[in-house]
Amino acid sequence: MPNTPAAIGKGVTALYARSDAPDSMVALARQLLSAIGGVVMIDDEALMDAVTAVSGSGPAYVFLLAEMMTSAGIEAGLPDALARQLAEATVAGAGALIEDSDEPPSQLRINVTSKGGTTAAALAVLMDDDGLGPLMRRAILAARDRSVELGS
Structure with a gap:
């Protein structure tokens, strides 16, 4: 989930990709999200709630x-x-x-x-x-x- 500083290109978005996601799709998602700030990859979707608590909020x-x-x-x-x-x-x-x-x-x-x-x-x-x-x-x-x- 992007946070509000994304509005000025200073956001940070956590991205989770399943192991079967094609590398090209992950790269495309990273490229698109980088337009609004930093992108961090997480290796466990269960971390998304903690990411939301720290970064989203x-x-x-x-x-x-x-x-x-x-x-x-x-x-x-x-x-x-x-x-x-x-x-x-x-x-x-x-x-x-x-x-x-x-x-x-x-x-x-x-x-x-x-x-x-x-x-x-x-x-x-x-x-x-x-x-x-x-x-x-x-x-x-x-x-x-x-x-x-x-x-x-």
Whole structure:
């Protein structure tokens, strides 16, 4: 399933091909789907529900992050338009850095975090036992489970 960034050629689509699918058909499908972004092959159709949860629904998670950063920026004292501009540019820039870097996101996070600094203070909250990690896991598993239900 393509995700919404496909509208600007930045999507990602997972493709499953049965073992008896002709190579020429798989190549054609890859070529067609590459017009809207990246294509990843999966070797087990059962993975499609998890793909949907991470990638199909994933843009909404990032959009929500930008919304929440904007709201928190306003609460911290920024004018509405500036908070939105900063949040959107930060999300876009971080995404571009992930895409362009050979380092995993965990290392990029470490690189930007100064011991005892402002980023460390924020990450202590986000990485707490009831922080973003457990919430993201619950959200992705809920999306996966709903995808399974819809496929039944």
